[in-house]
Amino acid sequence: MSGGTGRVGLVSVVMPARNAAPTLAAQLEALCRQTYPGRWELVVVENGSSDGTPALLRSWRQRMPRLRVVGVAGGCGVNRARNIGCRRALGEFVLCCDADDVVASGWMAGLVDALRTSPAVGGALERRLLNSRVALAARPPKEADELLDTFGFLPYPAGANCGFHKELWSLLGGFDESYRYGGDDVEFFWRAQLAGHRLAFSPDAVVHYRLRADAPAIARQLYRYGRSHPKLYRDFAGHGMPASRPGDVARAWWSTLVHVPDLLGPADARAAWLAQLALRAGRMAGSIGNRRCYL
Template sequence: MNGSAPRVGLVSVVMPARNAEPTLAAQLEALRRQTYPDQWELVVVENGSSDGTPALLRSWQRRMPQLRVVDVAGACGVNGARNIGCRCARGEFVLCCDADDVVAPGWMAALVDALRTSPAVGGALERRLLNTRVALAARPPKEADALLDTFGFLPYPAGANCGFHKELWARLGGFDESYRYGGDDVEFFWRAQLAGYRLAFSPDAVVHYRLRGDAPAIARQLYRYGRSHPKLYRDFAGHGMPASRPGDAARAWCRMLAHLPDLAGRADGRAAWLAQLSLRAGRMAGSVGHRRWYL
């Protein structure tokens, strides 16, 4: 961080947590070890957990004075939880992370430094540290040298590693809570850019990103992601989001047919095949549900 830059006021970290007991302590410890030297708070939105997440958070409040817990009566979706956290946040800058990842020591300092000159920023996702070979086969690592650009339209940060001025969040009316799973971060940052806000990328703001590790969880996640893509197309086609190309979908289905023998092979091959099937099936279901074809 540039030592000559003026100090920022309070920084707020917003983190939804739902049934996060197995991974939450590692993330809290990583946040506690941040190198950022100035004042910050952590707002954890306890999003209707049925495991030991609430008790774990209470125990951490005794040793982490920056931690504030906001209880939600029932699950409200990731964007609902983010909006609750942002409303409760007292900082002028808001950083977002997830309860199942691990932020690197300089994560907060790097995002804050970028937010001095940009209204919104995303960091790098590192996928190897926390994940098995099977998980990586389902979602192969990408170069963490730029914002994500999955749809050939506008770049965007992942909700697991981003920051923005709270004023920007307020002017946009918050996150769209109709995006409950998949597309939730994409929609917000596309809307920000279309409203004239510039996004930055901070390669030093690293989050060690945890993928789903077993076949049923991989399938559920990729199916939900796929269902959200036609919804994004419905909402942003008028702004220039390109349609999906039928040839790409046809080639994807042909590859899956050609690789059917992978289902009888190694676990990583099965995971990669299942991930593709789930994504494409989700897109088909989303196309029907949202009445916009995006295959």
């Protein structure tokens, strides 16, 4: 695996963008403010947008000469977009971020420093800056001092804040494009660890993470996340991913039942209730679709 403590060559930032016009400029501004002193490029995979995203990207080309835009007609899943960006990336290190978030000024430097000694890395997600009380009630902030570990199996970074050696991406055959939404980042980094590659965490690589703003959008996202979880279980149970525990499932559904009156309460309570219901309903649907029970 390439890397080490010596000089780093070109770094590539890969960012999928679909209908991102309301948020994209803030992310591009943030990338322009990076403290990293080395050479880097930005590869934006314009993923079939129907809004002003393509025009906005064209307007930024003079301001960001290192910006390259790759168009994908008709749109595709996030992992296909990442793979397209990685194929076009010229750097030895690839960093991934999303078009609706805002990277902190030390984000790139933090990930690159970690990649000098590790083949893959994740950074911290900060949720308070960009999000409303309603969004935070549905998806409460978590500690930002370690990689995510939602499933009690292996840790993983979020696709919105991660980096890896391009050589590792090639060795793994890229991201699994059958994961179109949810589980997409988890699957890749689990495969990396199962193949013997170590993950690092960089607390200095901070992304201000934007959540869905209203309860229906939050519920749709959590439903799609939930649908992906049985697919992960199908693919990784044989490697040690534990089954969902009946007691946890029963407590989650009981909590959902007893909090039904929250639907008549304030907006943040409604959003939290809908998020929990959507996740569990998604897991039920995913269990049927993947013929593996993970509730």
